[in-house]
Amino acid sequence: xxxxxxxAASGTAKPKAAPKAANPAFRALGMPNFRFRLPSRxxxxxxxxxxxxxxxxxxxxxxxRRAQQKWCDLVAHLATEPLAVEQMRRKLTVxxxxxxxxxxxxxxxHFKEYVKPILTAAALDYHVVEGRREGDVRAGTAxxxxxxxxxAGEQSTVVSEPTVESAVLDQRERMGIQDExxxxxxxxxxxxxxxxxVRGLHEGWLGPLDPPPPPVDVSVPSGNEAAEEAMKDIAxxxxxxxxxxxxxxxxxxxxxxEEKTEEKKEExExExExxxxxxxxxxxxxxxxxxxxxxxxxxPQSFDNSVPIEFPHIxxxxxxxxxxxxxxxxxxxxxxxxxxxxxxxxxASSRPYREESFSTDSQLSGASVDSAPSPDGSFTELSRCNxxxxxxLEAEEKEWHKSVHKRDEADKEREWxxxxxxxxxxxxxxxxxxxxxxxxxxxxxxxxQTEYILGQERPATVPYWKKMWIKYGYGEDEETxxxxxxxxxxxxxxx
Numbered sequence: 001x002x003x004x005x006x007x008a009a010s011g012t013a014k015p016k017a018a019p020k021a022a023n024p025a026f027r028a029l030g031m032p033n034f035r036f037r038l039p040s041r042x043x044x045x046x047x048x049x050x051x052x053x054x055x056x057x058x059x060x061x062x063x064x065r066r067a068q069q070k071w072c073d074l075v076a077h078l079a080t081e082p083l084a085v086e087q088m089r090r091k092l093t094v095x096x097x098x099x100x101x102x103x104x105x106x107x108x109x110h111f112k113e114y115v116k117p118i119l120t121a122a123a124l125d126y127h128v129v130e131g132r133r134e135g136d137v138r139a140g141t142a143x144x145x146x147x148x149x150x151x152a153g154e155q156s157t158v159v160s161e162p163t164v165e166s167a168v169l170d171q172r173e174r175m176g177i178q179d180e181x182x183x184x185x186x187x188x189x190x191x192x193x194x195x196x197x198v199r200g201l202h203e204g205w206l207g208p209l210d211p212p213p214p215p216v217d218v219s220v221p222s223g224n225e226a227a228e229e230a231m232k233d234i235a236x237x238x239x240x241x242x243x244x245x246x247x248x249x250x251x252x253x254x255x256x257x258e259e260k261t262e263e264k265k266e267e268x269e270x271e272x273e274x275x276x277x278x279x280x281x282x283x284x285x286x287x288x289x290x291x292x293x294x295x296x297x298x299x300p301q302s303f304d305n306s307v308p309i310e311f312p313h314i315x316x317x318x319x320x321x322x323x324x325x326x327x328x329x330x331x332x333x334x335x336x337x338x339x340x341x342x343x344x345x346x347x348a349s350s351r352p353y354r355e356e357s358f359s360t361d362s363q364l365s366g367a368s369v370d371s372a373p374s375p376d377g378s379f380t381e382l383s384r385c386n387x388x389x390x391x392x393l394e395a396e397e398k399e400w401h402k403s404v405h406k407r408d409e410a411d412k413e414r415e416w417x418x419x420x421x422x423x424x425x426x427x428x429x430x431x432x433x434x435x436x437x438x439x440x441x442x443x444x445x446x447x448x449q450t451e452y453i454l455g456q457e458r459p460a461t462v463p464y465w466k467k468m469w470i471k472y473g474y475g476e477d478e479e480t481x482x483x484x485x486x487x488x489x490x491x492x493x494x495x
Contacts, residue, residue, distance in 0.1 A: 071338035072121035077454035079123035097131035101401030145204025190311035207284035
């Protein structure tokens with residue numbers, strides 16, 4: 001019975017289908033017989049994750065390019081405006097500093113990626129004030145303002161040394177070359193740079209023109225103990241037990257000290273030849289002295305536009321999810337920075353920074369709570385108002401590396417950790433650039449491709465395959481062909 005059942009089962013089993021014949025074309029090329037089928041479960045998981053991540057990156061970079069192109073097209077008409085021969089292009093000042101806990105390369109990359117394309121599209125010149133360590137931007141900003149005050153005629157004992165920049169400016173003045181008329185402005189990148197910029201602005205306009213005196217070294221270089229005792233006996237007039245012995249020991253120690261000083265001079269000369277890192281210059285005035293300082297006669301009624309630019313930067317392995325999220329959302333950073341830079345470039349409208357008086361004690365901020373000095377040496381008794389400049393880009397301060405927040409007892413002041421102290425006379429003169437409603441509407445029309453650069457028509461769209469064809473050297477763009485010079489038949493050859 002078992003044999004009959006097994007034979008019946010085998011008799012009823014269907015024979016396997018013969019494999020499908022290979023494609024004759026593939027067989028002629030020597031290719032195997034491909035069998036298309038769905039991937040396995042593991043491959044589906046892998047392809048889904050990698051495909052989603054790649055798609056998010058591609059979408060973000062495309063929208064980022066569109067946002068940057070929108071703001072570049074908004075200001076591109078400035079590059080085509082005629083400029084007189086005796087005029088120099090309008091210049092903006094860019095304040096750039098290394099982020100806390102990191103190097104200068106990150107700040108350079110941020111500037112080149114988000115800010116520089118818009119300045120280049122508008123054909124504007126710019127001057128960069130860099131700070132590689134804490135306090136460099138503050139010292140550079142204050143020194144530039146002091147140069148303006150000396151040039152305006154204020155008396156100072158500082159003798160300015162001739163530099164290449166001063167020689168070029170003098171030559172331009174003799175030739176009658178002037179700057180292009182129009183508002184200028186300052187682009188301040190990052191919260192840490194903004195703190196130093198505000199501090200340098202106050203130091204330059206409220207501080208003295210002469211540098212502060214160097215710190216006096218109270219300690220007297222001493223020889224051996226016998227010489228000190230002999231000097232004390234001679235100075236006090238006491239009768240020593242052995243005056244002659246003390247005088248002899250004093251002469252010996254003086255000779256030895258002279259030899260030591262000569263050796264020290266030689267060592268100092270050798271150390272001077274070695275390159276040393278130059279630290280920031282000392283402060284000419286401190287926040288506690290703002291209220292007692294007098295205004296210089298060359299102080300303008302309003303300063304140039306100062307535009308703070310966001311600089312999101314976070315370090316640490318545990319912050320990897322935040323960094324990954326920002327890596328996939330760079331389009332929002334490009335949109336925000338592009339709007340601020342375009343407003344500074346166009347300079348069509350501006351507004352003063354807001355000022356809000358305190359109504360209750362609960363509204364007091366950390367910069368104006370009491371009149372006592374803070375642990376880092378900053379004083380907050382100057383104003384009882386909450387200025388907008390104090391809260392600019394304040395969220396970035398929470399993301400600084402923890403090593404930056406550590407206070408050292410040897411440090412007298414820290415620009416990055418100190419509160420933003422403002423003098424009402426300086427704060428009321430600060431203003432920022434904003435986009436006008438007309439420019440906002442035109443930027444939206446440019447983004448929707450219903451409008452193009454002011455005074456120009458949008459060129460016809462080029463298919464993607466043609467772009468690749470031209471990119472890899474198999475053709476030329478129509479605009480390139482149009483700009484090519486047409487040379488005559490000089491050799492009189494047949495065309």
